[in-house]
Amino acid sequence: MVKSVNEHSLIDVYLQTQIKEVHGTVGNFTCKLADAQGKETEVSYGTAIIANGGESYSPEEYLYGEDPNILLSLDLDQEIMQNTDRLRAVSTAVFIQCVGSREPERPYCSKVCCTHSIHSALTLKELNPDMNIYILYRDIRTYGEREDIYREARLKGIRFIRYEMDDKPRVEKKDGRLRVTVKDQVIKMHVEIDTDILTLASAVIPRDDNHVFSELFKVAMTQDGFFMEAHAKLRPVDFACAGMFVCGLAHGPKAIDEAISQ
Numbered sequence: 075m076v077k078s079v080n081e082h083s084l085i086d087v088y089l090q091t092q093i094k095e096v097h098g099t100v101g102n103f104t105c106k107l108a109d110a111q112g113k114e115t116e117v118s119y120g121t122a123i124i125a126n127g128g129e130s131y132s133p134e135e136y137l138y139g140e141d142p143n144i145l146l147s148l149d150l151d152q153e154i155m156q157n158t159d160r161l162r163a164v165s166t167a168v169f170i171q172c173v174g175s176r177e178p179e180r181p182y183c184s185k186v187c188c189t190h191s192i193h194s195a196l197t198l199k200e201l202n203p204d205m206n207i208y209i210l211y212r213d214i215r216t217y218g219e220r221e222d223i224y225r226e227a228r229l230k231g232i233r234f235i236r237y238e239m240d241d242k243p244r245v246e247k248k249d250g251r252l253r254v255t256v257k258d259q260v261i262k263m264h265v266e267i268d269t270d271i272l273t274l275a276s277a278v279i280p281r282d283d284n285h286v287f288s289e290l291f292k293v294a295m296t297q298d299g300f301f302m303e304a305h306a307k308l309r310p311v312d313f314a315c316a317g318m319f320v321c322g323l324a325h326g327p328k329a330i331d332e333a334i335s336q
């Protein structure tokens with residue numbers, strides 16, 4: 075797809091480029107671009123779509139960064155794709171959900187992480203059906219048809235343990251291994267799990283440069299730092315100003331199928 079975009083006669087791709095100025099109205103916009111060497115180019119266009127994506131939250135909690143066996147969901151994807159020796163040796167894997175999401179400073183749900191973790195857990199089960207897998211969650215939000223993989227995970231023996239916001243799991247290193255302690259809300263007792271890897275389902279966060287785009291294109295942002303549509307139901311991909319649209323994670327956390335339909 076990248077190749078076909080790069081080779082398309084009607085598409086110009088500018089990489090390593092900054093937008094310096096934006097002028098005009100719908101159907102007749104111009105913007106000034108500057109490349110890495112400072113060389114400026116002016117581009118005329120009729121409409122603009124802001125689709126600059128989002129980022130993954132880098133946790134300060136759960137010992138992230140202090141042990142190589144503590145991963146983020148995207149790191150685990152890489153391990154799975156490369157089928158690493160470490161992964162093949164894993165006998166127990168733990169996932170902690172809502173890391174950085176649904177907190178006072180980031181009250182929104184990141185929407186993709188429940189599905190992502192369950193999907194990864196099922197892949198680990200395929201690699202090693204005997205692997206013990208625990209998913210520690212606050213709520214499972216596998217909405218729509220994603221509910222099917224939640225059901226499948228339950229059937230395949232992946233264990234789900236619910237924790238409370240005010241009694242989060244604790245992670246410590248014990249005799250060279252990671253130990254996760256969590257209060258199981260069903261039996262009302264703390265459970266200790268010694269694990270080989272711990273995957274943190276970290277929040278989707280807005281990009282730092284969103285405020286730059288917001289000022290350049292005169293478009294609104296939400297309190298969470300994503301871009302705000304004109305009307306959530308009637309104009310869900312338009313900005314309030316004519317000729318400007320938003321798509322994907324720039325607009326807020328969403329799964330790839332939702333971004334594609336936008």
Ligand code: SF4
Nearest residue numbers: 172175183184187188
């Ligand atoms: S999708 Fe699940 S893990 Fe992610 S923030 Fe929402 S409830 Fe938490």
